[in-house]
Structures are given as structure tokens and as C-alpha cells.
Amino acid sequence: MENPATSPYTDLQPNLPQPSFPNPTAPPLPGMPPPAPSHNLIIAASIAIILGIGAVFGWKAITSQKPVSVAPSPTPPPTPTPTPIRVFSALSTESAYLYLDARVASLSASVKNYVVEDPSLSPPVLDLPLDFNR
Amino acid sequence: MKASFNSLFVFPVLFILLTITGTSLFMPIAKASSQQAYQDYLYQFDVYRQNYTDFKVAKNEYEKFKSLTSQTDALHKTRVMLSQRDQLLRAYLLLLNEKLNEDQGLESSQKQLYRTLLNNEIIFLNNHSTLVTAIGSLEDADQTSKKLESHYNVLQASLRQTIGGIALGELAIRAKAYDIALADAKALINTYRGTFIPEKQSTLDRWVLQISNTRSLYQQKVDEIAQNISQFQNADVGEQDRRFQRINKSVGEARQYLLDGSGYIRELVEALRFQN
Numbered sequence: 001m002e003n004p005a006t007s008p009y010t011d012l013q014p015n016l017p018q019p020s021f022p023n024p025t026a027p028p029l030p031g032m033p034p035p036a037p038s039h040n041l042i043i044a045a046s047i048a049i050i051l052g053i054g055a056v057f058g059w060k061a062i063t064s065q066k067p068v069s070v071a072p073s074p075t076p077p078p079t080p081t082p083t084p085i086r087v088f089s090a091l092s093t094e095s096a097y098l099y100l101d102a103r104v105a106s107l108s109a110s111v112k113n114y115v116v117e118d119p120s121l122s123p124p125v126l127d128l129p130l131d132f133n134r
Numbered sequence: 135m136k137a138s139f140n141s142l143f144v145f146p147v148l149f150i151l152l153t154i155t156g157t158s159l160f161m162p163i164a165k166a167s168s169q170q171a172y173q174d175y176l177y178q179f180d181v182y183r184q185n186y187t188d189f190k191v192a193k194n195e196y197e198k199f200k201s202l203t204s205q206t207d208a209l210h211k212t213r214v215m216l217s218q219r220d221q222l223l224r225a226y227l228l229l230l231n232e233k234l235n236e237d238q239g240l241e242s243s244q245k246q247l248y249r250t251l252l253n254n255e256i257i258f259l260n261n262h263s264t265l266v267t268a269i270g271s272l273e274d275a276d277q278t279s280k281k282l283e284s285h286y287n288v289l290q291a292s293l294r295q296t297i298g299g300i301a302l303g304e305l306a307i308r309a310k311a312y313d314i315a316l317a318d319a320k321a322l323i324n325t326y327r328g329t330f331i332p333e334k335q336s337t338l339d340r341w342v343l344q345i346s347n348t349r350s351l352y353q354q355k356v357d358e359i360a361q362n363i364s365q366f367q368n369a370d371v372g373e374q375d376r377r378f379q380r381i382n383k384s385v386g387e388a389r390q391y392l393l394d395g396s397g398y399i400r401e402l403v404e405a406l407r408f409q410n
Contacts, residue, residue, distance in 0.1 A: 086409070
């Protein structure tokens with residue numbers, strides 16, 4: 001069903017009698033309560049409030065925007081840094097050296113694994129006195 | 135024919151299988167002596183805890199009712215507890231003895247010193263056990279227990295000296311490996327002295343000196359530990375506790391020196407791998 005507010009045929013609707021509303025400017029009839037404030041005033045106040053709130057949000061949005069910073073791109077060096085080449089020494093393939101290497105690895109592991117306070121050697125804690133009350 | 139042919143195969147196979155499973159069931163599992171001694175010590179400790187609980191219950195009953203029945207029960211439970219206490223301490227001394235036997239770092243004279251301490255305590259406990267079996271009254275039980283109480287300082291000192299000695303043995307094994315590794319590294323550096331550039335050679339010499347200095351610091355710490363261990367016998371329980379804590383701390387520091395030094399040797403070996 002079409003929304004009458006957006007329908008293109010609103011101008012073609014028949015001229016039907018409109019319901020009457022109380023005139024806000026006419027004096028109140030005797031015994032009747034005073035009339036409500038003007039609708040125009042209410043609408044104007046609402047629009048002013050909405051505009052005010054919108055202005056506040058807009059101001060905050062504008063002030064929170066930070067300038068966009070562009071990261072400087074590094075300038076590539078003209079030539080790459082060469083990796084130093086390490087030459088193996090004459091003794092690196094000797095059996096004595098390899099044996100020493102293995103021995104030092106074993107020593108490091110042995111020292112790391114040594115537990116200073118062996119819990120299995122803790123002496124028993126005994127409550128010695130009998131303390132008979134006779 | 136077929137049945138006899140099957141039986142020719144079945145029985146030998148069965149025999150082989152039974153032999154394998156039988157020998158595996160009855161073959162003793164190889165265990166280090168100290169592990170066996172430790173299991174025995176734990177068992178004796180469990181039995182002692184149970185006996186001590188029974189003794190406490192019987193003692194409370196006697197103190198509440200003061201009847202002859204409760205007195206007899208308390209006497210019996212006290213005798214059992216005191217006997218098990220001696221058994222427990224003996225099991226612990228045997229554990230320390232096994233650890234000493236397995237140690238490979240201590241000199242034989244040092245080992246003999248600690249063994250003598252342990253043997254003296256075992257003799258005391260054997261004599262004490264004889265007194266426990268002769269207990270005839272609660273007064274006897276009190277006096278017999280007091281004999282152990284008055285000797286306990288000496289017993290504790292012997293135990294702690296031995297524990298400290300075992301720690302020194304463990305450190306000595308590692309220090310020996312350290313010395314061998316350092317000597318091998320020095321020999322290699324001296325053999326190939328002319329092959330390194332002078333700057334690298336002086337770096338290597340400096341590092342060797344640093345490693346030797348670390349070894350000296352370790353030795354100072356070990357000497358300090360040995361001196362603390364020898365001063366246990368004349369100290370009371372509180373002083374023994376403090377001394378024992380200091381010894382454990384010093385053992386940790388000595389281990390740290392060895393750890394640092396072995397790290398330096400590692401770096402030295404890695405540096406020897408390359409020419410530059």
C-alpha cells in the first residue's frame with residue numbers, strides 16, 4: 001500500500017471537508033478551560049532545539065577531525081649493506097674441536113639440570129617428646 | 135598325522151613364549167640402590183605416621199580415663215611408635231649412605247668421614263632400639279624417648295653434614311668437567327695460535343682469563359661451604375638451621391658460577407669456529 005505522504009497522487013485527492021480544530025486565538029467560552037499554547041510556537045521551539053543539537057554535534061565533528069598526516073616514505077639506500085662473510089677456521093673441522101664442542105654442550109646441560117636442594121634428601125621432621133600427663 | 139604335526143609346532147612355541155614371559159616376570163628390575171633405599175624410607179615414613187596417630191589416640195584415651203586398660207594400650211602403642219621411629223631414622227641414614235656410595239665427586243677420605251658419622255648414628259639407633267624393647271612402663275618410655283631427644287642435636291648435625299658433603303660431591307663432578315673443557319680449549323688455542331689475526335688472538339686470551347677467574351670464584355665458594363659444613367657439630371638446633379640455609383644458598387651461588395663459566399666456554403668454542 002502506498003504511503004500517502006510520498007504518493008504522487010496527493011494533489012488529486014477529492015476536496016473533502018476538513019475536521020475543525022479549536023481556534024487557539026479565540027477567547028475561551030465560559031466554563032471551559034484555557035486554550036493550549038499555540039502549535040506554531042511548539043513547532044518553532046522544536047525546530048530550534050533540533051537545530052541547536054545539530055549545531056553542537058556538527059561543531060564537535062568538525063573540531064575532532066585531525067589533519068591527515070602522511071607517513072614519510074624511507075629513501076632506499078643506493079647500494080645494499082653486504083652481509084659479512086665469516087671464514088671457518090682451520091681447527092673447526094678437527095676432531096679435537098668437535099669433541100670439545102660436544103663436551104661443552106654436555107657440561108652446560110649437566111650444570112643447568114643440577115638441583116641444589118634435592119627434596120628426596122630432606123630429613124624427616126619428627127615430634128619427639130611424649131608429653132604424658134600422669 | 136595332522137594333529138601330531140601341529141603339536142610339534144605348538145609346544146615349542148609355547149615353551150619359548152613361557153620362557154620369555156617367565157624370565158621377564160621373575161627378572162629383578164635394575165634400580166639404583168639409592169632409589170631402592172628412598173622407596174624403603176618412604177614406606178617406613180608411612181608406617182611411622184600411622185603408628186604415631188595410633189599412639190596419639192591411645193595417649194589421649196589414657197589421659198582421659200586413666201584406666202589400667204587404657205594405660206596398657208598406651209604403653210603398647212608407645213613402644214610400637216618408638217620402635218618405628220628408630221626404624222625410620224635408620225632407613226633415612228641408609229638412604230644417605232647409598233647416595234654417598236653413588237657419589238663420584240668426593241675424595242675417598244671425605245666419603246669415609248661422612249660414612250663414619252652415619253655409622254655412629256646407626257649404632258646409637260640400634261642401642262636405642264634395644265632400650266625400646268625393654269620398656270615396661272610409661273615412665274620407662276618417657277626416659278627412653280628422652281635419650282633420643284637429648285641426642286637429636288648430634289644426629290641432626292651428622293645428617294646435615296652428610297647432605298652438605300653430597301652437594302659438594304655433585305658440584306665437584308661438574309667442576310672437573312669444567313676444568314677438562316677449559317684445558318682442551320687452551321690446548322687448541324695454543325696449537326693454532328699463529329692462524330688467528332692478532333686482534334682475535336688477544337680477545338681469545340682475554341676470554342680464557344675471564345673463564346679462569348670464574349673458576350677461582352667457584353672454588354672460593356666451595357671452600358666456604360666446606361668450612362660451614364665442618365662447624366655443625368657444636369651448634370644448637372637454631373644455629374644448625376641457619377647454617378644449613380647458608381650452605382644451601384652458597385651451593386646455589388657455586389652452581390651459578392659454573393653456569394656462567396660454562397656459558398663463557400661455549401662462547402669461546404663458538405669463536406674458535408671462525409677465522410674472523
